[in-house]
Amino acid sequence: PEDCIKLNPDYIRSFQFESKLMPSTWIVIRIDGCHFHRFSENHEFDKPNDKQALDLMNLCAAAVLEEFQDIIFSYGVSDEYSFVLKKDSQLYQRRASEIVSAIVSFFSSMYVMKWKDVFPEKELKYPPYFDGRAVCYPSNEILRDYLAWRQVDCHINNQYNTCFWNLVKSGKSKSETQSYLKGTQAREKNELLLKEFGIDYNMLPLMFRQGSSIFRVETENSSILASGNSVGKAQTKIVTEYCNIIEQSFWEAHPQLGL
Numbered sequence: 325p326e327d328c329i330k331l332n333p334d335y336i337r338s339f340q341f342e343s344k345l346m347p348s349t350w351i352v353i354r355i356d357g358c359h360f361h362r363f364s365e366n367h368e369f370d371k372p373n374d375k376q377a378l379d380l381m382n383l384c385a386a387a388v389l390e391e392f393q394d395i396i397f398s399y400g401v402s403d404e405y406s407f408v409l410k411k412d413s414q415l416y417q418r419r420a421s422e423i424v425s426a427i428v429s430f431f432s433s434m435y436v437m438k439w440k441d442v443f444p445e446k447e448l449k450y451p452p453y454f455d456g457r458a459v460c461y462p463s464n465e466i467l468r469d470y471l472a473w474r475q476v477d478c479h480i481n482n483q484y485n486t487c488f489w490n491l492v493k494s495g496k497s498k499s500e501t502q503s504y505l506k507g508t509q510a511r512e513k514n515e516l517l518l519k520e521f522g523i524d525y526n527m528l529p530l531m532f533r534q535g536s537s538i539f540r541v542e543t544e545n546s547s548i549l550a551s552g553n554s555v556g557k558a559q560t561k562i563v564t565e566y567c568n569i570i571e572q573s574f575w576e577a578h579p580q581l582g583l
């Protein structure tokens with residue numbers, strides 16, 4: 325170690341590279357469970373949708389919003405969650421690797437910590453882990469398109485998976501079911517569910533069909549100070565909704581999000 329003291333730290337640091345996210349743009353961190361197809365089988369998740377597993381994802385996401393104040397909105401489906409940081413966020417000076425790694429590791433820790441709360445009867449057999457990426461979206465419109473893309477994906481996958489698992493549970497093999505469903509349109513899938521299984525797709529839980537949105541809302545709290553002065557203090561709380569985020573009306577109803 326004595327010899328190493330001569331080394332110039334600037335020289336060593338020169339090998340590090342900092343990738344900073346573009347200023348004044350929305351930052352989206354999307355995390356996704358690694359090998360959750362297998363994880364969900366090993367932990368006997370209900371198919372196509374395990375409500376408790378989705379509740380667990382939502383608890384973890386709400387905890388992320390509590391921890392990272394710059395996140396204004398998040399959207400989750402299946403084993404993934406997208407977190408939207410405000411445009412002017414200076415979290416980790418906008419260095420992508422730090423932001424992504426901090427959120428991903430916080431989420432994974434939460435998932436393990438909260439497991440027993442959601443699945444009191446089920447043992448967590450091995451540690452789940454998530455990957456994450458950061459993407460910048462330069463305008464409100466493009467960010468809304470991004471979120472719409474995730475919600476459309478939720479709808480398409482849920483419709484497919486609902487057909488798939490009902491067919492499999494009725495005795496068809498998985499490969500048979502796959503080829504049977506290949507190329508079918510949305511309308512045909514809805515008809516199949518109704519005719520074969522008496523399921524009205526539009527009556528399935530909103531959480532499964534729309535995914536989960538967790539975001540901040542302002543609550544106007546009037547607190548009385550010791551002096552007797554009343555001040556209106558804007559406070560925020562975190563809410564979970566299963567709603568349509570593709571329609572403009574959602575964003576109009578929540579102007580505090582700035583979208």
Ligand code: ATP
Binds near residue numbers: 356359362370402
């Ligand atoms: P990768 O590591 O590439 O992300 P993956 O196996 O996690 O692979 P995904 O495309 O991310 O694949 O899909 C996640 C899978 O996890 C779903 O296809 C589904 O099988 C399962 N899954 C996740 N959440 C649930 C849930 N709430 N209920 C039932 N199954 C779930």
Ligand code: ATP
């Ligand atoms: P940042 O979030 O910027 O990394 P930090 O509080 O984690 O801030 P570090 O510079 O990473 O600060 O230093 C880690 C600190 O954690 C140490 O200064 C020490 O106080 C504490 N710490 C870590 N490991 C140990 C340990 N094994 N025993 C005692 N203290 C420890």
Ligand code: MG
Binds near residue numbers: 455
């Ligand atoms: Mg992945």
Ligand code: MG
Binds near residue numbers: 356358
């Ligand atoms: Mg995955």
Ligand code: MG
Binds near residue numbers: 356357402403
């Ligand atoms: Mg996924």
